[in-house]
Amino acid sequence: MYWNDWSLDRIVVLFVSLAFLLIGIQVTLYHYRQNFHHKAMWLPVLASPVFFVAGIILTWYNASWLHTLFLVLMYVGAVAGLIGVYFHFRGVGIRVGGWALRNFMIGPPVILPMVFTAVSVLGLIALYWKGM
Template identity: 55%
Template sequence: MVIPWHGWPLDRIVILLLGFMYLLIFLQVTLYHYRQNFRHWSMWIPVIATPVDGLLLVWLSFHNAGWLRATSILLIAVSMLAGVFGSYMHWRGIGERVGGYTMRNFLVGPPAALPGLITGTSLLGLIALYWR
């Protein structure tokens, strides 16, 4: 069954693309946290949340049910808060390395921008879900 793209509103297209973005972020986050052997319990949060968010948004773009939209809003809001917490943990992790906040620690330590990417993606998702 082919679903025509002609006539799709911008918010629906953005929701679909954000779903794919979450799935790609899931791959990167899983590789980084696996590399660190999931040393802290909080490393599991984005590994579990990003594929759930991604699949929900892809599903929502094809099936606009009220309960699915409400569930997506709730889980994406939680992911946004988790991204803020992840930013704190990553910056703290960089500072705890030998030498503190040096360029070398930014290069080899936890990626400082990746939790911000989750936060930004979640914020954009909430904007798209509330778009009227």
């Protein structure tokens, strides 16, 4: 099988899957550093490997049930990222000095949950793209 034979949506699903592997590693490091002090910290840590595995399997085996599963997982990922934006933004605000620039620089990374949502939306775009 050659790359020329792959549709764009299939390549994007592969990219999204690999991105979740990397995001999952980064999220795990950040949340481990904070000792998982809030239960919501476990959601992206546990979801990222599931998103990775489901996407990799979907890349190689295009079954309708896998397509539906990945679709649901991407919606969950988009919502989870938005929830993370709330918690991270709130986490910056409760630091001494509130929403000062220094707190955005040393506090919880507000952009990382947005990346989680963006990659999930990219996965949704790939699934709704014609061809898969």
